[in-house]
Amino acid sequence: MSHGIDASAKATSIGSLELHALSLRRHILRMAERVGQGYVGQGLGIADLLAVLYSREMKYDPKNLAWLDRDRFLLSIGHYSIGLYAALAEAGVIPVDELDTYGADQSRLEMSGSEITPGFEMTGGSLGHGLGQAVGMALGVRLDKKASRIFNLLSDGELQEGSTWEAAMAAAHHRLDHLFAFIDCNNQQADGPPGQVLNVEPVQEKWKAFGWDTQRINGNDIHAIVDAIDAAKENSGKPHAIILDTLMGKGVRTFEERDKNHFIRVEPDEWRLAREQLEEYAQPRHRGSA
Amino acid sequence: MSISKSKSGVTGNILSSHVDGAERTATAPFGQALIREAEANPRIVGLTADLGKYTDIHLFASRFPERFFQLGMAEQNLIGAAAGLARTGFVPFATTYCVFATRRAYDFIAIGAALGSANVKIIAGLPGLTTGYGGTHQGIEDLALMRSIPNLVVIDPCDATELGQVVSAIARYEGPVYMRLLRGEVPVVLDPDTYQFEIGKAKLLCEGTDVAIISTGLMTARALKAVSQLNSSGVSAALLHVSTLKPFDIEVVLALVKRIPRVVTAENHFTTGGLASAVADAIVDAGMAVQLKRVGIPNCFCESGSIPYLVRRYRMDSEDIANAASELMRGTARRE
Ligand SMILES: Cc1ncc(C[n+]2csc(CCOP(=O)(O)OP(=O)(O)O)c2C)c(N)n1
Ligand SMILES: [Mg+2]
Numbered sequence: 095m096s097h098g099i100d101a102s103a104k105a106t107s108i109g110s111l112e113l114h115a116l117s118l119r120r121h122i123l124r125m126a127e128r129v130g131q132g133y134v135g136q137g138l139g140i141a142d143l144l145a146v147l148y149s150r151e152m153k154y155d156p157k158n159l160a161w162l163d164r165d166r167f168l169l170s171i172g173h174y175s176i177g178l179y180a181a182l183a184e185a186g187v188i189p190v191d192e193l194d195t196y197g198a199d200q201s202r203l204e205m206s207g208s209e210i211t212p213g214f215e216m217t218g219g220s221l222g223h224g225l226g227q228a229v230g231m232a233l234g235v236r237l238d239k240k241a242s243r244i245f246n247l248l249s250d251g252e253l254q255e256g257s258t259w260e261a262a263m264a265a266a267h268h269r270l271d272h273l274f275a276f277i278d279c280n281n282q283q284a285d286g287p288p289g290q291v292l293n294v295e296p297v298q299e300k301w302k303a304f305g306w307d308t309q310r311i312n313g314n315d316i317h318a319i320v321d322a323i324d325a326a327k328e329n330s331g332k333p334h335a336i337i338l339d340t341l342m343g344k345g346v347r348t349f350e351e352r353d354k355n356h357f358i359r360v361e362p363d364e365w366r367l368a369r370e371q372l373e374e375y376a377q378p379r380h381r382g383s384a
Numbered sequence: 385m386s387i388s389k390s391k392s393g394v395t396g397n398i399l400s401s402h403v404d405g406a407e408r409t410a411t412a413p414f415g416q417a418l419i420r421e422a423e424a425n426p427r428i429v430g431l432t433a434d435l436g437k438y439t440d441i442h443l444f445a446s447r448f449p450e451r452f453f454q455l456g457m458a459e460q461n462l463i464g465a466a467a468g469l470a471r472t473g474f475v476p477f478a479t480t481y482c483v484f485a486t487r488r489a490y491d492f493i494a495i496g497a498a499l500g501s502a503n504v505k506i507i508a509g510l511p512g513l514t515t516g517y518g519g520t521h522q523g524i525e526d527l528a529l530m531r532s533i534p535n536l537v538v539i540d541p542c543d544a545t546e547l548g549q550v551v552s553a554i555a556r557y558e559g560p561v562y563m564r565l566l567r568g569e570v571p572v573v574l575d576p577d578t579y580q581f582e583i584g585k586a587k588l589l590c591e592g593t594d595v596a597i598i599s600t601g602l603m604t605a606r607a608l609k610a611v612s613q614l615n616s617s618g619v620s621a622a623l624l625h626v627s628t629l630k631p632f633d634i635e636v637v638l639a640l641v642k643r644i645p646r647v648v649t650a651e652n653h654f655t656t657g658g659l660a661s662a663v664a665d666a667i668v669d670a671g672m673a674v675q676l677k678r679v680g681i682p683n684c685f686c687e688s689g690s691i692p693y694l695v696r697r698y699r700m701d702s703e704d705i706a707n708a709a710s711e712l713m714r715g716t717a718r719r720e
Contacts, residue, residue, distance in 0.1 A: 128394075129394050197395045198394055198689075199393035199394070199395075199687075199689035199690055200687070200689065204517070204518055206520060206521065206688070208518060208520065217519070217520065218520075219518075219520035219521070220487070220488075220521075221457060222488075251456075252457070254457040254458045255458055256460055284434045284438060285432070285435070285454065288456070291434055292434070292455060292457075292458070
């Protein structure tokens with residue numbers, strides 16, 4: 095018997111989604127402060143999407159991760175694990191206390207996440223794996239006549255891997271309209287902004303040309319994320335690409351404003367300021383749509 | 385949680401290098417050497433797949449912007465384009481990490497670079513346990529994969545001294561090469577006044593009579609320490625450094641093994657498919673009876689974590705080499 099939780103029953107109002115995203119950001123800061131460095135910018139940038147998926151959109155059971163009817167979230171970009179750990183802790187999949195072991199020897203919460211962590215449906219991090227596995231899962235659940243949906247988060251850098259486009263072509267050909275790809279366009283990759291490294295634009299036109307239903311939105315606007323997912327669900331016959339323009343470090347002004355970098359080191363005394371700035375951002379008047 | 389929360393046991397910055405307690409280091413020896421070679425040879429070009437800053441080729445890129453090609457995170461195309469450049473008479477040095485070069489772009493290396501012996505130099509970072517990022521980033525079987533490709537020269541340098549010499553040698557060598565890269569702050573272990581790298585030549589670094597240590601890559605630095613540890617406990621250890629895994633210097637290896645039939649191999653790689661396997665093949669083919677102990681990574685995907693933790697966890701330190709040698713000595717003593 096299924097006993098899954100329909101996340102939509104838990105948190106529907108935009109205000110509560112924003113509070114959820116804020117909790118994720120607090121967790122992310124705490125984890126990053128402990129290791130003093132890392133992918134805090136990516137985590138803060140994608141917290142809004144993760145909040146919507148894990149507290150509104152996705153069907154899953156934190157007590158029964160193997161539930162066959164669940165929706166699946168695939169993190170291609172293993173280095174974004176800091177964000178997913180926060181989401182999984184809030185969702186009750188992993189203990190909140192365990193977040194303190196992020197990046198530590200013998201911890202399940204690796205800097206570049208993998209399926210050793212409960213709630214990780216696959217191992218990302220070697221970039222360009224997510225969408226292919228998402229296609230396979232989408233074919234699999236359809237064959238099993240499940241109502242499950244597959245959500246894949248990929249990055250702008252990942253658009254340069256050929257495997258991404260092999261999967262994109264397959265998803266459209268097989269009309270996988272229960273497959274949703276979120277592309278985090280944070281305008282950053284290891285050697286700099288994609289525009290300087292290797293141009294990926296026009297992103298939306300590319301997905302459209304590959305036969306996908308496409309939207310491009312502000313990925314730090316919870317309202318826009320909710321609307322985009324709702325609109326995508328109305329559109330059948332094609333897989334859905336939702337392109338998110340996000341700001342690395344969103345919610346912490348110094349991180350938002352500093353020189354963007356794939357991997358940042360933050361001095362010990364900067365963390366207090368970062369925490370203060372996040373609490374400032376937490377005031378409703380500073381948050382986008384509240 | 386029982387897991388240590390102290391910062392010492394935290395997975396390091398993906399950019400940082402672990403200098404393994406070295407007294408002297410050199411900064412970005414690969415980038416420096418490539419610039420030197422490129423100043424003399426205008427046909428040298430550089431390429432990367434979104435890992436310029438992380439493989440020290442960014443130095444070449446700022447010195448020779450017109451001869452540098454950033455291909456984005458696309459490793460198959462990185463090797464394909466390098467092969468194309470080679471076929472138009474250039475000498476391409478293409479950088480990424482071991483795992484992405486060898487796993488993702490394997491077919492492109494085999495067919496694009498090796499089959500027709502295109503003059504491609506593949507420079508591959510984060511060999512073995514030089515990153516704490518777990519199964520996705522640790523190049524633990526790359527030597528096995530690359531050794532099995534015909535025509536490809538495979539090199540695992542020990543330190544900054546040798547790395548610079550390798551770059552200079554392979555820039556002059558006509559044909560495909562796979563070189564493991566140590567990046568950032570790299571230990572200086574070998575003396576540039578006395579050590580000279582040659583493609584395909586193993587070098588005897590220490591003379592000894594009781595036990596023969598055969599090592600490659602950064603494990604040679606740890607093997608040197610093991611030799612002193614052994615010496616001080618009265619065991620005379622010879623040390624042969626085999627930085628070219630392919631072509632393999634069978635002659636020199638067999639000559640040593642014949643003299644000292646107690647061998648410890650040490651590599652920053654699986655103990656199968658790499659150095660130990662090459663040594664074992666040579667021994668068996670020559671019909672010799674030799675005791676062999678292998679120090680290296682067991683056949684598993686390794687954990688994430690700090691480098692010192694991983695080195696301990698997988699028994700990759702100088703003590704582990706010395707212990708393997710001592711065990712061989714004890715075994716011999718029992719039989720005698
Ligand atoms: C196949 C592969 N190639 C290279 C890398 C090394 N790498 C890790 S993250 C990264 C940048 C990828 O771009 P993106 O995810 O957009 O970076 P971010 O926005 O986090 O800076 C690269 C090249 C990798 N992990 N996988
Ligand atoms: Mg990016």
